[in-house]
Amino acid sequence: MRFLDLVWNNLAKRALPSLLTAAGIALAVAFGVSTIDMARGFRKKFIEGYASQGTHMIVSKVSRDSPLPKVFDVSVGSEIAKMEAVEAVSGMFWDLMSIDGAPSRVVFGSEKDTFRWQFLKLVEGKIEADRADVAYLGILTAAALNKSTGDAISIESRTFRVAGIYEKSSPIDNNAVILPLEAMQEVLGQPGKINFLNIRLRPDTTPEVFEDLRMRIQKRFRGLRACRADELFNESVGAQAAMAMSLGVSALSLAIGTLGVMNSVLMSVAERKREIGLLMAVGWRRGRIVALILSEAVVLSSLGGLAGAVFGLAAVEGLARFGPLRGKIQGDFSLDLILGALAIAAAFGLIGGLLPSLRAAGLQPADTMRDGG
8 A cells, every 4th residue: 555545544544533633723723824914914004005105214213112103303304304315204193092082093193284195085075284173084983983074073182073084005094093293292292293204205216325315314313213114014012012922822822733633643553553563564664654654644734734724814804804894904815824834734743743653663563463453
């Protein structure tokens, strides 16, 4: 009988235990794949959100100890605007604030008469650039608060009128509120301060010019960080914590799944002592016995990993289309995610099958025949 035939036949003989073990691996992989897929989707939309608004560089004073950037003077923008390759700048202040007594949402204070307002596409209402007592709601915020244009909202005990409702590609933006910068500064008690500076560069800006501008900004303004949107996301404390948490829980789930593989294969070895003894009696070397048992463990784990990866990606897609979660969840599918899940599942199967395979190789043919009889 061929080697692979033995692998499949042995798994088929213990169909129910094999199925349950594969299901455990599948659930662990599905959780890991879905969380990573959502994190990648969030990152993609974060970067696309800045690109769609004409922001090529971001200046901030990011703290590694806090998810919120520190404040700095708005006059920094005026100085940077005079630098070579800079086409326009737009100051911004963002924070988490309570709206109508509901749980905190992201509120952006955006500097008026700057390029970011040009990219604000309203689905309802209009931009009132000369008013400081107005607010613009993302479509998800408007739906959650049941607000439309003309309604009043309370932000940190101050009342604003909803002048418009907007829709963007990023779930963060659609769950946010935009205020004029002056109003935001007044609400927070931070006049003349911002914590983000969006920079739009000239179309002919090369990577070398970008790096030169970055260095000049960071040298001129100590403590400030100039970077691209993807760099900002990667250094975000919140993003790093979310990714670390998802990877940690996934690793723990896979470790539990590995114990399941080990238990299943150990039981298989115990039930097949006579068969293993016969294989040794007809000339199979111990290394081939080890390869047989390890192959069963890897195949079992890989099948579970493949099923889990497909299920995890399908779950994210389904949740992204589900009514209450529509627009709040976004995946970023790529083949490398499935291949990575398969490789990890196979590796854990290899680990889980190592002890049973060594135990099988250590059996003595005469003993297995006697035990089997």
